[in-house]
Amino acid sequence: MSATDQPDLARDDVADAAAVTAAPPEVRERHREVSEQVEDARWRYYVLDTPTLSDADFDTRLRELEALEDDYPELRTPDSPTQKVGGAVSTEFTAVDHLQRMESLDNAFSYDELEGWYARLAREGLETPDLLCELKVDGLAINLLYERGRLVRGLTRGDGRTGEDVTPNVKTIDSVPHRLTGTDEFPVPELLEVRGEVFLPVEAFERLNVTMTEAGRPAFANPRNAAAGSLRQKDPRVTASRDLGMVCHGIGERRGFEPKAQSHAYEALATWGLPTSDQVRVVGTLTEVEAYIENAGEHRHSIVPYEIDGVVVKVDDVSLQRRMGSTSRAPRWAIAFKYPPEEVNARLLAIEVQVGRTGRVSPFGRMEPTRVAGSTVEKATLHNAHEVRRKDVRPGDTVILRKAGDVIPEIVGPVLALRPEGLAEWVMPTECPACGTTLAQQKEGDRDLRCLNHEACPAQVRERVFHVAGRGAFDIEGLGYEAASALLASGAITNEGDVFDLDEARLLTTPLFTRAPKKGEEGTHVSPDGSRALTANGQKLLANLDKATGAALWRVLVALSIRHVGPTAARALAQEFGSWQAIAAATEEELAATEGVGPTIAAAVVEWREVPWHQEIVAKWSGHLPLADERDESVPRTLEGLTIVATGSLQGYTRDSVKEAIITRGGKAAGSVSKKTDYVVVGENAGSKAEKAEQLGVPVLDEEQFTRLLEQGPAGLS
Numbered sequence: 137m138s139a140t141d142q143p144d145l146a147r148d149d150v151a152d153a154a155a156v157t158a159a160p161p162e163v164r165e166r167h168r169e170v171s172e173q174v175e176d177a178r179w180r181y182y183v184l185d186t187p188t189l190s191d192a193d194f195d196t197r198l199r200e201l202e203a204l205e206d207d208y209p210e211l212r213t214p215d216s217p218t219q220k221v222g223g224a225v226s227t228e229f230t231a232v233d234h235l236q237r238m239e240s241l242d243n244a245f246s247y248d249e250l251e252g253w254y255a256r257l258a259r260e261g262l263e264t265p266d267l268l269c270e271l272k273v274d275g276l277a278i279n280l281l282y283e284r285g286r287l288v289r290g291l292t293r294g295d296g297r298t299g300e301d302v303t304p305n306v307k308t309i310d311s312v313p314h315r316l317t318g319t320d321e322f323p324v325p326e327l328l329e330v331r332g333e334v335f336l337p338v339e340a341f342e343r344l345n346v347t348m349t350e351a352g353r354p355a356f357a358n359p360r361n362a363a364a365g366s367l368r369q370k371d372p373r374v375t376a377s378r379d380l381g382m383v384c385h386g387i388g389e390r391r392g393f394e395p396k397a398q399s400h401a402y403e404a405l406a407t408w409g410l411p412t413s414d415q416v417r418v419v420g421t422l423t424e425v426e427a428y429i430e431n432a433g434e435h436r437h438s439i440v441p442y443e444i445d446g447v448v449v450k451v452d453d454v455s456l457q458r459r460m461g462s463t464s465r466a467p468r469w470a471i472a473f474k475y476p477p478e479e480v481n482a483r484l485l486a487i488e489v490q491v492g493r494t495g496r497v498s499p500f501g502r503m504e505p506t507r508v509a510g511s512t513v514e515k516a517t518l519h520n521a522h523e524v525r526r527k528d529v530r531p532g533d534t535v536i537l538r539k540a541g542d543v544i545p546e547i548v549g550p551v552l553a554l555r556p557e558g559l560a561e562w563v564m565p566t567e568c569p570a571c572g573t574t575l576a577q578q579k580e581g582d583r584d585l586r587c588l589n590h591e592a593c594p595a596q597v598r599e600r601v602f603h604v605a606g607r608g609a610f611d612i613e614g615l616g617y618e619a620a621s622a623l624l625a626s627g628a629i630t631n632e633g634d635v636f637d638l639d640e641a642r643l644l645t646t647p648l649f650t651r652a653p654k655k656g657e658e659g660t661h662v663s664p665d666g667s668r669a670l671t672a673n674g675q676k677l678l679a680n681l682d683k684a685t686g687a688a689l690w691r692v693l694v695a696l697s698i699r700h701v702g703p704t705a706a707r708a709l710a711q712e713f714g715s716w717q718a719i720a721a722a723t724e725e726e727l728a729a730t731e732g733v734g735p736t737i738a739a740a741v742v743e744w745r746e747v748p749w750h751q752e753i754v755a756k757w758s759g760h761l762p763l764a765d766e767r768d769e770s771v772p773r774t775l776e777g778l779t780i781v782a783t784g785s786l787q788g789y790t791r792d793s794v795k796e797a798i799i800t801r802g803g804k805a806a807g808s809v810s811k812k813t814d815y816v817v818v819g820e821n822a823g824s825k826a827e828k829a830e831q832l833g834v835p836v837l838d839e840e841q842f843t844r845l846l847e848q849g850p851a852g853l854s
């Protein structure tokens with residue numbers, strides 16, 4: 137809803153210009169250079185749909201121009217990129233003028249900048265105005281023209297004055313009504329420009345890319361590019377096949393409709409059948425705005441099925457919007473708060489390989505340290521050689537690096553337009569980088585290559601020692617990656633079998649755990665020759681190791697690094713057999729018959745236990761740990777034959793202790809709800825499992841009922 141359409145190149149600035157010094161030649165040159173880069177980037181982004189700059193790099197350049205122009209206002213000419221709505225009209229489409237200009241938005245990259253914008257509203261006399269918060273949809277802007285309720289035209293934003301006519305394409309979008317339906321309260325207006333964003337939902341984007349790659353065509357880098365590429369098609373049938381969606385975020389020219397507030401306009405649009413967002417909120421304070429931003433940021437990937445890149449905050453009242461007016465490119469009554477980018481360009485310096493705990497050798501990209509989604513990334517996985525080939529990434533490429541939420545950083549693909557000529561393809565090494573063994577498949581048909589020197593390959597040994605201490609295994613604090621490496625390097629241990637043999641004397645040989653003794657210090661923590669003393673961390677590690685010797689059998693099984701044996705399979709085995717001795721003596725059939733185990737795991741266990749150096753590890757551990765669960769006869773077997781799923785957080789239990797409680801009473805702790813589930817225990821913030829239980833008619837218990845079930849069995853519930 138732009139109000140004034142006059143570009144009002146700030147008059148103050150022009151007046152000031154006379155007073156300040158003229159821009160020196162090198163500043164002019166820089167301004168010209170960056171302006172060209174920005175114009176070029178816009179062309180590639182808006183017209184070609186294949187950007188070569190990341191959004192963050194683009195924003196940085198635009199900000200640089202703004203800063204130069206702040207210092208030297210004479211550079212802020214009407215055709216500077218900072219003064220224009222970025223975009224152009226491709227010759228592929230008919231150019232048509234918008235009835236009312238389409239604007240861009242000013243950005244805030246921090247709360248400081250947001251507060252600056254708010255302070256400006258106050259200076260203009262807007263004391264605590266109602267603020268409308270909505271999601272910033274990462275798609276492309278569209279302008280729909282309705283005449284007497286009929287959709288007559290759809291235009292892209294173009295340069296803000298003139299857009300590209302994509303009417304037949306827009307008409308293929310399901311959520312775009314061809315006709316509006318009025319009510320008594322909201323009769324259909326004579327004429328209306330509706331502004332919104334066309335997007336491709338993330339799932340549709342992923343499906344589309346699968347189809348594209350299967351057809352041997354380049355994949356789209358992200359949903360925005362895919363949406364733009366899909367809408368701006370010569371053949372509308374292609375657009376129709378792409379599952380595009382649309383959401384409204386404003387209105388332009390109108391006749392026979394004058395809303396008092398942005399939120400009222402949305403109400404009318406929704407009534408007429410136009411797609412509006414259910415995420416719009418009107419709030420009264422900046423604190424509430426920030427809470428909205430926090431919340432949407434935290435749930436960025438689940439709040440809506442499409443990508444968002446920020447939050448847009450707008451003054452809700454239309455007369456106040458008019459009062460604030462617009463600059464040459466954006467309204468002053470709105471601001472886009474942008475989240476840290478999740479996709480940036482990065483220089484791929486090299487592709488290296490790493491050796492995992494089971495010998496799997498996987499390539500990863502080493503990049504110039506790059507900021508993405510709030511952290512600095514230098515490494516990103518490439519999974520396997522096949523993946524490197526499929527994505528065609530090469531050392532020396534500029535790549536698109538993506539880090540979304542908690543997901544590990546990923547290389548999306550190369551920016552082909554920036555590839556230096558003659559860049560060689562990467563070749564998977566044939567030898568283990570850690571021990572030089574020739575890489576091979578473990579089994580025929582494996583996609584992965586492995587170093588089969590499992591016993592002695594230093595990389596695998598280190599990963600296994602680290603794993604022994606992991607949360608799913610013995611959970612030993614103080615034995616992290618650094619400690620594992622240091623203990624192996626000093627010879628204090630040779631592999632995971634030695635972990636429980638660690639004592640003061642051995643730790644004192646490892647520099648990481650020693651310090652210079654204090655004056656006159658002697659006693660147990662000091663080496664016999666008095667030269668080194670054990671650090672506090674070293675002492676803690678010994679205490680934690682001691683504690684770990686009381687660990688349950690399933691943790692021991694996980695720690696052994698048997699293929700396919702994770703916490704779930706380990707619990708099942710421990711429950712059924714009770715001791716390592718029993719597992720070692722069981723036949724493959726007996727193992728496979730165990731509920732939750734099956735033939736693959738059984739075969740892996742049998743294969744593992746036959747290897748002599750594996751047996752040595754077990755023998756060494758057995759000197760320190762029982763390798764068996766004490767069956768506590770005092771615990772009644774109240775849950776024999778029952779399958780129970782616990783979901784959400786319970787007051788008196790951790791995730792592990794719930795399972796423990798169920799299993800020790802003879803029950804089965806399952807992870808997902810099915811018809812076979814007897815009870816679902818629901819704690820706070822329980823998700824879809826609780827719903828599933830309702831659907832299937834499985835009895836749902838709260839924590840108190842669960843406690844009674846534990847004590848007395850099903851009889852306790854009646």
Ligand SMILES: NC(=O)c1ccc[n+]([C@@H]2O[C@H](COP(=O)([O-])OP(=O)(O)OC[C@H]3O[C@@H](n4cnc5c(N)ncnc54)[C@H](O)[C@@H]3O)[C@@H](O)[C@H]2O)c1
Binds near residue numbers: 188243275277386448
């Ligand atoms: N990578 C590149 O080379 C390149 C080039 C040009 C632009 N860009 C990207 O585009 C941005 C600039 O584009 P811009 O001028 O469209 O500005 P913008 O994307 O920062 O904001 C303006 C646009 O946001 C859209 N929008 C989404 N949700 C909205 C909502 N709820 N309310 C109002 N508008 C909403 C509208 O289409 C509006 O035109 C850059 O910051 C960059 O991210 C990238």
Ligand SMILES: [Zn+2]
Binds near residue numbers: 572
């Ligand atoms: Zn190796």
